[in-house]
Amino acid sequence: MRPGCTPWPEEFAERYRAAGYWTGETLGAFLRDRARRFAGRTAVVAAEERWTYADLDERADRLATGLARRLDLGPGDPVVVQLPNTPEVFEVAFALFRIGALPVYALPAHRSAEVGHLAAATGARALVTASGGGFDHVGTALEVAAAAAGPRPHVVDAAPAAADTPRDGVRPLADLRSDTVDPTVFAAPDPGDAAFFQLSGGTTGLPKLIPRTHDDYLYSVRASADICELTPDTVYLSALPVVHNFPMSSPGFLGVMHAGGSVVLAPDPSPATCLRLIEAERVTLAAAVPPVAMLWLDAADGGAESGRDLSSLRTLQVGGAKFAPEAARRVAPVLGCRLQQVFGMAEGLVNYTRPEDDDATVTGTQGRPISPDDELRIVGPDGAEAAPGEPGELLTRGPYTIRGYYDAPAHNARAFTRDGFYRTGDVVRLTPTGHLVVEGRVKDQINRGGEKIAPDEVEDHLLAHPGVHDAAVVAMPDPYLGERACAYVIPRDGAGELTRPALLRFLRGRGLASYKIPDRVEVVPAFPATGVGKVSRRDLRAAIADAAARPA
Ligand code: J2J
Numbered sequence: 001m002r003p004g005c006t007p008w009p010e011e012f013a014e015r016y017r018a019a020g021y022w023t024g025e026t027l028g029a030f031l032r033d034r035a036r037r038f039a040g041r042t043a044v045v046a047a048e049e050r051w052t053y054a055d056l057d058e059r060a061d062r063l064a065t066g067l068a069r070r071l072d073l074g075p076g077d078p079v080v081v082q083l084p085n086t087p088e089v090f091e092v093a094f095a096l097f098r099i100g101a102l103p104v105y106a107l108p109a110h111r112s113a114e115v116g117h118l119a120a121a122t123g124a125r126a127l128v129t130a131s132g133g134g135f136d137h138v139g140t141a142l143e144v145a146a147a148a149a150g151p152r153p154h155v156v157d158a159a160p161a162a163a164d165t166p167r168d169g170v171r172p173l174a175d176l177r178s179d180t181v182d183p184t185v186f187a188a189p190d191p192g193d194a195a196f197f198q199l200s201g202g203t204t205g206l207p208k209l210i211p212r213t214h215d216d217y218l219y220s221v222r223a224s225a226d227i228c229e230l231t232p233d234t235v236y237l238s239a240l241p242v243v244h245n246f247p248m249s250s251p252g253f254l255g256v257m258h259a260g261g262s263v264v265l266a267p268d269p270s271p272a273t274c275l276r277l278i279e280a281e282r283v284t285l286a287a288a289v290p291p292v293a294m295l296w297l298d299a300a301d302g303g304a305e306s307g308r309d310l311s312s313l314r315t316l317q318v319g320g321a322k323f324a325p326e327a328a329r330r331v332a333p334v335l336g337c338r339l340q341q342v343f344g345m346a347e348g349l350v351n352y353t354r355p356e357d358d359d360a361t362v363t364g365t366q367g368r369p370i371s372p373d374d375e376l377r378i379v380g381p382d383g384a385e386a387a388p389g390e391p392g393e394l395l396t397r398g399p400y401t402i403r404g405y406y407d408a409p410a411h412n413a414r415a416f417t418r419d420g421f422y423r424t425g426d427v428v429r430l431t432p433t434g435h436l437v438v439e440g441r442v443k444d445q446i447n448r449g450g451e452k453i454a455p456d457e458v459e460d461h462l463l464a465h466p467g468v469h470d471a472a473v474v475a476m477p478d479p480y481l482g483e484r485a486c487a488y489v490i491p492r493d494g495a496g497e498l499t500r501p502a503l504l505r506f507l508r509g510r511g512l513a514s515y516k517i518p519d520r521v522e523v524v525p526a527f528p529a530t531g532v533g534k535v536s537r538r539d540l541r542a543a544i545a546d547a548a549a550r551p552a
Pocket residue numbers: 199200201245246247249250318319320321322323341342343344345346347350366424426438441447450452
């Protein structure tokens with residue numbers, strides 16, 4: 001494997017191959033094969049555009065040729081990809097797979113702090129982004145490229161405005177689509193090696209990079225497509241950015257492409273956009289995070305979209321954060337479809353409720369693992385196995401769960417057990433039927449409606465402010481997002497008044513993704529301490545939960 005990646009021990013790799021999980025297929029070959037089988041069928045629908053499998057395959061070939069010839073990209077080259085839900089996101093991904101380059105996926109919400117970190121951590125050779133979307137992503141990419149320690153990475157704009165003259169140092173994607181296809185640029189990467197990098201939600205400091213291999217990822221995709229009963233007639237809508245692990249692989253666009261179905265790209269998650277698309281495109285399967293699902297429920301249930309014909313919709317998938325059972329119970333009566341809960345993680349393990357599960361299981365649990373070879377351990381604080389049915393931290397290893405983050409030995413020593421189990425940080429209990437119920441978490445992370453925030457990443461930025469003596473960021477309960485972030489700050493003596501708007505402006509100026517900007521700031525003279533003198537986050541959480549519950 002690529003240096004910095006942790007391979008599975010050979011005996012496990014052999015077992016996973018023998019069981020037929022790891023088949024040796026690569027992501028580049030995956031599209032080639034599906035294009036052969038489903039050539040004329042619609043692969044992608046977005047606004048006015050409709051691409052067949054053959055179109056997508058040809059576009060991937062032409063762009064692969066251009067990326068290799070004109071930007072000299074090739075096997076092993078990391079490329080940061082930050083694209084919204086437009087068809088180019090697939091064209092770019094498959095073009096990179098074809099030449100053996102590795103996409104490093106950034107979310108559209110990421111800003112210079114995150115994009116810069118991804119570029120630096122991987123030594124990216126190019127940044128592919130898009131103009132538009134209400135933010136100057138191309139400007140950010142240029143800034144990041146200029147700051148690169150090594151050779152300056154290329155900056156590619158997938159959506160330059162037609163009227164604008166190209167910006168200095170920016171290559172429009174259209175210029176990189178070669179008219180001819182040069183098969184000599186196609187690579188044959190090792191299917192056991194990293195194919196791309198996903199981003200971890202992160203618990204400490206900067207987000208960690210998750211190397212996923214062709215073998216492990218495509219296994220999770222095929223198995224997910226089976227579990228979700230996908231067929232060539234599946235029409236899938238993702239309300240999330242498709243580069244996130246959930247809409248990419250659970251079963252996501254790759255699962256849909258595995259089965260020959262169609263992917264409909266929603267430009268935004270609003271009920272007005274998505275419920276209209278479900279009606280217009282006869283969507284059969286949709287994926288959302290809990291707050292988005294709740295908005296759809298309200299809009300369809302006597303709200304602004306209540307007249308929509310949603311009869312094509314068979315399944316709504318909800319995951320990324322805990323879906324409250326009360327909301328879960330509304331899905332079938334309001335939307336006229338089945339709910340599927342999805343509890344997954346970019347590191348690997350994914351759990352689904354199944355089509356054959358009874359209603360109580362579907363509304364009350366977060367499903368069970370994909371694979372018979374997903375190994376789960378539920379342990380107490382002392383590391384000992386919890387009693388059956390009792391909650392504890394979930395540890396897991398298996399055929400599509402990584403054995404280590406990229407280039408992070410010190411962090412890996414904490415995040416993985418010595419025998420290779422990933423410590424999820426999620427507190428779960430197992431029902432007698434083998435389903436998991438997520439009860440909470442032990443990791444220091446805020447889950448803001450599915451978007452993950454590492455408190456100490458934000459604290460580090462706050463501490464850079466000259467008026468801040470100390471900072472602690474904690475979760476506060478929120479009826480809509482589940483959690484929001486509250487920053488407690490202690491001002492530095494004599495530094496003048498510390499105002500919330502000034503602090504938030506400061507954080508934005510440091511290029512932090514907007515979902516990480518604290519929703520609330522409390523300026524306090526001191527923090528409560530634990531018995532050993534550490535900041536008591538538990539007391540801060542309790543205090544803000546209490547304050548949030550009182551009318552302002
Ligand atoms: C409670 N917590 C959940 C759920 C994720 C499919 C679906 C989701 C993700 C994802 C994903 C949850 N109930 N249903 O990658 O393939 C929290 C847990 C988990 C963390 C992972 C997929 N579904 N979570 O959300 O890497 O805390 O992946 O460990 O973004 O989200 O976050 P992420």
